[in-house]
Amino acid sequence: MHTSFSKGTTIWIKFKTNETTVGKFSDHKSGKILLEDGRIILIRDISAVSIRKLK
Numbered sequence: 001m002h003t004s005f006s007k008g009t010t011i012w013i014k015f016k017t018n019e020t021t022v023g024k025f026s027d028h029k030s031g032k033i034l035l036e037d038g039r040i041i042l043i044r045d046i047s048a049v050s051i052r053k054l055k
Contacts, residue, residue, distance in 0.1 A: 003043055004028045005051065013041060014048040022052055 005011055005025040013033075014020050023035035033041045033049070 001043075001046070001049060003033055003046075003049060008036070010052040012050050012052040013046055015045050016047045017045075 007026060009025045010022060011025050011033075012020065012022050021039075021041075023037060023039060025033070026036045027034040031043050033043065033046075035041065
């Protein structure tokens with residue numbers, strides 16, 4: 001799974017619980033994705049992550 005993006009890229013995240021969220025990528029640390037709004041997402045809780053694509 002690709003977990004590193006350019007800083008400021010809007011990403012879409014799907015969790016293993018089938019919940020989804022959207023946020024701006026800030027940084028990638030060991031086992032975590034940091035979003036610009038301060039949220040920390042654990043990679044082990046993610047089933048899919050991608051650049052947000054508007055339809």
